[in-house]
Amino acid sequence: MQLTSKLNQTLTPERIRTNSIYLLSARFYATHFVLLAFFGVMFFWFSRNESWDLMLSQVWYDPSAQNFPLKDNRWLEWINHRLLKDLVIIGGVVLLLRGIIKRQPRQILVALLIGIGPLAVGILKATSAHSCPWSLVEFGGKAISYPLLGHIPLGSGPGRCFPGGHASSGFSAMALFFLFWPERPKLAWFCWSAALALGLLMGFGQVMRGAHFFSHNLWAGWWVWLAQLFTFGCVSHLLNRTRKHS
Numbered sequence: 001m002q003l004t005s006k007l008n009q010t011l012t013p014e015r016i017r018t019n020s021i022y023l024l025s026a027r028f029y030a031t032h033f034v035l036l037a038f039f040g041v042m043f044f045w046f047s048r049n050e051s052w053d054l055m056l057s058q059v060w061y062d063p064s065a066q067n068f069p070l071k072d073n074r075w076l077e078w079i080n081h082r083l084l085k086d087l088v089i090i091g092g093v094v095l096l097l098r099g100i101i102k103r104q105p106r107q108i109l110v111a112l113l114i115g116i117g118p119l120a121v122g123i124l125k126a127t128s129a130h131s132c133p134w135s136l137v138e139f140g141g142k143a144i145s146y147p148l149l150g151h152i153p154l155g156s157g158p159g160r161c162f163p164g165g166h167a168s169s170g171f172s173a174m175a176l177f178f179l180f181w182p183e184r185p186k187l188a189w190f191c192w193s194a195a196l197a198l199g200l201l202m203g204f205g206q207v208m209r210g211a212h213f214f215s216h217n218l219w220a221g222w223w224v225w226l227a228q229l230f231t232f233g234c235v236s237h238l239l240n241r242t243r244k245h246s
Contacts, residue, residue: 021106022182023236029229036226043218047148053213057133060208066140068133068210080205084198085169088114092172106179109235113175116231117224121168124223131157134210148215163223164216167203171195171224178232196221 046052062069070076092114099107129152131143136157138145143157173195181188203217 021109021236021239023240024181024233029233032225032229036222036229040222043215043222044148046218047215048150050145050147050213053215054138056214057139057207057210060210061133061139068139068208071134071209071211073209076205076209080202081166081209084202085166088169088173088198109232110175110179113178113228113231114172116227117172117175118165118168120227121163121165121220121223124163125160125165128162129156129159130162130216131159132161132211133213135161139210161212162216163219164203164206164212165220166206166211167199167217168220168224169199170202171199171221172228173198174221174225175228178228199224 060068060070092111095107095114096111099105099109099111130148131141131145133139135141135143136145137143141157142155144153144155146153146156148162174192176191176195177188179188180191199221200217203212203220204214206212206217207214
């Protein structure tokens with residue numbers, strides 16, 4: 001109990017302080033959930049009004065050939081779709097192993113958070129009836145599109161294309177925020193912003209290939225951050241209660 005009460009104090013050794021799993025304030029969670037609600041409404045409007053998604057995807061579509069010329073582009077396929085995703089996965093695994101070997105619970109939790117976001121998106125995607133742009137009638141396919149939460153039409157196609165699974169891999173690095181907060185808040189926000197940019201970049205590469213609408217990627221980032229916030233909050237509060245009763 002005496003050791004627990006001294007964690008994260010100024011005089012606590014850096015090795016101990018950075019290993020601990022801290023509590024975030026209720027204000028922090030309230031602020032982020034309000035922002036998530038705000039952007040959720042915006043993304044819902046964007047998704048319901050499909051003209052924005054269709055207009056953006058049409059830029060990369062060749063109506064004469066009735067396909068997306070960049071669908072099998074080597075750079076988009078190997079670098080954006082495979083290499084970047086593999087690098088994020090490898091980074092998460094390395095962080096997990098390092099946390100286990102050095103007994104650093106915060107690193108272990110952050111590594112698990114990197115996997116939690118894509119897992120949540122993957123579950124939603126697996127149950128979605130929305131088909132990818134390259135499968136839709138508007139882009140030379142046979143599937144029928146429909147607005148988010150709208151009535152699922154007959155002939156909606158293979159589905160499993162909402163939210164954007166690939167973009168979620170980039171967004172998952174937002175979990176690094178929890179690794180550096182609160183000791184190095186500027187670095188924490190930098191990692192969060194860099195992961196946001198990475199997710200958007202990886203997602204837009206899929207838009208260029210005809211694999212996703214842009215709104216699919218926005219929702220991927222939304223779900224990843226929601227899942228990471230919720231998981232970190234639950235784990236940190238559970239551990240804090242355990243410490244108090246130990």
